[in-house]
Amino acid sequence: MTTRTEPIISVRNLDKDYGATRALGGVTLNILPGQVVGLLGPNGSGKTTLLKHIVGLLRPTRGHVLTCGSEALELGGEQMAGIGYVSQDSELVDWLTVGETVDLARSHHPTWDPELETKLMETFALERGKKVGGLSLGQKQRLGIVVGVCHRPQLLLLDEPAASLDPVVRQEFLDLLIDLIQDGERTILISSHILTDVEKVVDQVLIMDEGTVHCFQPLDTLREEYHRITLTALDGALPAEIRFTGQKHLARDESGAVVTVHNPDARLVREEAEALGCRVGMRHLDFEEIYRLVVTGK
Amino acid sequence: MSRRVKISSLYLRNRPLLGLSFFVPALLAIPFFILAGRGADANLFLQILSLGSLACGTAFFLASSQREMMARAFTFLLPGFRRGMLGQHLWAVALLALLTVILALVLPSFAMLPTAPAPLATSLVGYMVVLYALTVLLVFHFPYSTWLPFNAVWVVWLATMFWGKTSPATLARLLDQPLIWGAVAVGCGWWALDRLARPGLHRRCVEQPYLPVAHMKNPARIEKFKQARNRSGKAENSERRPGVKLMGKVRAWAVAQHARGHRSRGLLGEAIGLFLLTSIPRRPARGLLLLLGVPLMVVILGYYESYNAALADPVLPGYFGGFPFMWVYWTVQGFHSLKNRPLGLLHARQDQLRAGWLGALSVLAVCLAGSGAIWLMNLAADAWLPTLQVGSRYLEFVMPRAYLPWLPLTYVPVTLLVFSRWSMKGSAMVLQHTGSISFFFFHLMLLLGTDAVRGAAIGIAVGLWLVWPWVWRWRVYRTDLA
Numbered sequence: 143m144t145t146r147t148e149p150i151i152s153v154r155n156l157d158k159d160y161g162a163t164r165a166l167g168g169v170t171l172n173i174l175p176g177q178v179v180g181l182l183g184p185n186g187s188g189k190t191t192l193l194k195h196i197v198g199l200l201r202p203t204r205g206h207v208l209t210c211g212s213e214a215l216e217l218g219g220e221q222m223a224g225i226g227y228v229s230q231d232s233e234l235v236d237w238l239t240v241g242e243t244v245d246l247a248r249s250h251h252p253t254w255d256p257e258l259e260t261k262l263m264e265t266f267a268l269e270r271g272k273k274v275g276g277l278s279l280g281q282k283q284r285l286g287i288v289v290g291v292c293h294r295p296q297l298l299l300l301d302e303p304a305a306s307l308d309p310v311v312r313q314e315f316l317d318l319l320i321d322l323i324q325d326g327e328r329t330i331l332i333s334s335h336i337l338t339d340v341e342k343v344v345d346q347v348l349i350m351d352e353g354t355v356h357c358f359q360p361l362d363t364l365r366e367e368y369h370r371i372t373l374t375a376l377d378g379a380l381p382a383e384i385r386f387t388g389q390k391h392l393a394r395d396e397s398g399a400v401v402t403v404h405n406p407d408a409r410l411v412r413e414e415a416e417a418l419g420c421r422v423g424m425r426h427l428d429f430e431e432i433y434r435l436v437v438t439g440k
Numbered sequence: 441m442s443r444r445v446k447i448s449s450l451y452l453r454n455r456p457l458l459g460l461s462f463f464v465p466a467l468l469a470i471p472f473f474i475l476a477g478r479g480a481d482a483n484l485f486l487q488i489l490s491l492g493s494l495a496c497g498t499a500f501f502l503a504s505s506q507r508e509m510m511a512r513a514f515t516f517l518l519p520g521f522r523r524g525m526l527g528q529h530l531w532a533v534a535l536l537a538l539l540t541v542i543l544a545l546v547l548p549s550f551a552m553l554p555t556a557p558a559p560l561a562t563s564l565v566g567y568m569v570v571l572y573a574l575t576v577l578l579v580f581h582f583p584y585s586t587w588l589p590f591n592a593v594w595v596v597w598l599a600t601m602f603w604g605k606t607s608p609a610t611l612a613r614l615l616d617q618p619l620i621w622g623a624v625a626v627g628c629g630w631w632a633l634d635r636l637a638r639p640g641l642h643r644r645c646v647e648q649p650y651l652p653v654a655h656m657k658n659p660a661r662i663e664k665f666k667q668a669r670n671r672s673g674k675a676e677n678s679e680r681r682p683g684v685k686l687m688g689k690v691r692a693w694a695v696a697q698h699a700r701g702h703r704s705r706g707l708l709g710e711a712i713g714l715f716l717l718t719s720i721p722r723r724p725a726r727g728l729l730l731l732l733g734v735p736l737m738v739v740i741l742g743y744y745e746s747y748n749a750a751l752a753d754p755v756l757p758g759y760f761g762g763f764p765f766m767w768v769y770w771t772v773q774g775f776h777s778l779k780n781r782p783l784g785l786l787h788a789r790q791d792q793l794r795a796g797w798l799g800a801l802s803v804l805a806v807c808l809a810g811s812g813a814i815w816l817m818n819l820a821a822d823a824w825l826p827t828l829q830v831g832s833r834y835l836e837f838v839m840p841r842a843y844l845p846w847l848p849l850t851y852v853p854v855t856l857l858v859f860s861r862w863s864m865k866g867s868a869m870v871l872q873h874t875g876s877i878s879f880f881f882f883h884l885m886l887l888l889g890t891d892a893v894r895g896a897a898i899g900i901a902v903g904l905w906l907v908w909p910w911v912w913r914w915r916v917y918r919t920d921l922a
Contacts, residue, residue: 194513197516197517198516198639198643199513199516199643199646200643200647201640201643215639215640215643216639217639219519219520219523220519222517222518222519223519225517226517227513227517229513229514233512233513233514233646234512234514235508235509235512235514235515237652243514246518247514247518250518250519250520250521250524251518251519252519286514289514
């Protein structure tokens with residue numbers, strides 16, 4: 143693992159307005175080299191807009207984005223050669239063939255890995271002679287992945303790369319990602335709605351909603367922080383008021399309750415439960431539950 | 441790194457239509473070669489104009505192919521992509537400059553000029569570079585640049601009409617300014633190169649919707665492009681256009697009335713309803729432009745007719761009075777043709793022929809009403825406008841010739857036929873272009889032709905009127921109901 147502390151991506155007070163609509167509001171974050179970050183959030187939360195700012199495809203309304211040490215708006219050829227971007231809607235040139243698209247990408251990238259290209263073309267069953275415009279959405283996404291990763295970029299940005307892939311190819315894509323992560327030097331920012339996939343590969347989680355960052359921390363820490371407490375009344379009825387330290391959410395019925403708490407102290411929880419006259423069970427939240435809690439508060 | 445893939449070669453292989461569009465302006469260079477063969481007698485202005493067409497055509501071809509690729513985010517992160525683009529332009533300009541220098545030194549018409557060969561070649565190369573750079577900038581910044589080569593015909597035509605008889609002495613004076621041409625060329629060239637090299641232009645190309653040349657015949661693609669453009673426009677500018685809210689309400693009411701009533705109303709009622717519906721302008725700013733622009737054109741062109749008639753060798757006398765009519769026809773007729781199309785779809789098959797006739801007549805009625813209004817404007821202008829003194833000349837307002845109100849009768853069926861053939865849902869632009877061509881055709885035939893030519897024009901129009909509803913019915917039945 144690298145020991146460099148200078149961030150590879152640095153976002154400062156980033157705002158983006160589309161007319162009267164605010165897509166991003168005051169986003170500030172640093173991503174260090176070697177981190178694998180899962181970018182999560184509901185539709186329209188600003189994930190794609192943030193990724194486009196990082197590669198310099200959008201001009202901020204306010205604020206700054208530094209990518210690979212340079213202003214994202216002014217990235218030079220050297221920095222661009224180290225960035226891979228797989229966009230959500232595979233923005234490729236429809237009238238080129240698959241082969242021409244790959245050739246075009248290869249001829250511009252000095253670090254292109256032909257072996258990886260061959261492997262991915264075979265794995266993804268892409269025919270070189272087919273026109274891009276005639277490919278299905280899933281096939282376009284596969285091609286987008288080929289041209290986005292075969293130069294083995296140091297910074298890889300993936301905007302819902304597996305959304306249109308079938309389960310088999312998705313698994314192969316995940317294997318590829320894990321392979322790319324192995325060397326520990328590569329920074330990957332992956333936006334996805336498929337939480338089970340994200341969970342397998344990321345070590346940091348960035349959750350956005352309505353254009354703002356709700357949470358950005360290591361996945362393991364996140365898992366450690368949130369617990370679900372199950373309360374069962376010992377005498378048949380729960381007290382009217384249930385309050386735990388760090389309580390985030392409470393769901394209850396006549397005889398039992400489920401309380402979601404942040405950073406609980408197990409001993410304190412047991413004491414509080416005893417004071418309420420309840421039997422207590424405690425477990426970690428799974429990733430999907432944490433996500434839902436952060437985004438919806440439930 | 442493997443050998444750099446040439447964008448232009450990808451283009452020529454995959455996009456023959458764009459290659460074809462390149463030849464629209466490039467074809468304009470043909471007179472150059474014909475005239476060049478005539479030696480010293482050749483028209484020097486046309487030769488220079490043809491060279492310019494060649495520069496513009498080349499610039500258009502390269503810049504359009506590049507813009508299509510730049511519109512995709514995939515290319516934004518290809519290192520060296522923009523440098524490759526610049527290299528292609530430099531090669532193209534170098535070849536054009538070489539061609540220009542050779543021609544300037546070789547052709548007898550240029551050799552006859554009193555300007556020395558070196559300044560002459562410098563000025564001509566400067567002229568080519570200026571045109572090339574400006575075309576490239578126009579292609580990258582103008583959202584409708586796809587249409588540029590198809591409109592180039594009119595630019596060349598008007599330039600020839602106005603300056604076609606410029607004397608070699610005048611041209612020699614213009615070309616004897618190598619320093620000025622050189623400086624302007626360096627300025628324009630640097631401007632274009634600087635813009636191309638910056639990521640900002642690439643970013644703009646990705647953000648801004650663009651209609652590739654090959655999609656011009658695809659109604660669905662054009663519709664998609666227009667929707668994307670409207671969305672993009674709204675995103676960029678949240679300010680409401682004045683009057684839009686009120687007009688929107690009026691339109692919404694009319695649309696609701698139309699939807700509610702179409703089953704119960706007869707065909708004639710339907711035609712009248714559509715006529716009224718399409719008469720409510722969707723964009724008040726355009727309506728206002730027409731309202732203010734037409735009287736202004738009537739006045740300016742009425743005086744220009746007087747100026748033209750006083751020339752020793754007048755250019756197409758009587759022609760300019762027709763321009764306000766043409767402008768109205770372009771806008772109104774294309775729009776009404778488009779909006780009247782649903783008429784046939786709302787009725788049974790046996791009524792479609794009648795629906796076609798009614799639709800066509802309503803379009804014609806709009807055009808004739810427009811003609812009448814412009815004619816009244818001309819009458820008022822003729823009665824009230826004073827004689828102007830410009831230098832030593834006296835200019836009087838001149839009325840358009842009396843054939844003009846007949847123009848819609850000849851002009852409308854051509855456009856309707858094209859409309860039937862193409863069924864351009866949601867896009868009146870091609871219609872307007874076709875309309876302008878047919879307008880020029882009939883305009884000139886009626887204005888300049890002999891009685892036999894005028895009779896032929898009217899005969900063609902009558903034939904088209906008879907054929908049109910059948911073609912229309914066949915198209916509607918085949919494409920929309922099948």
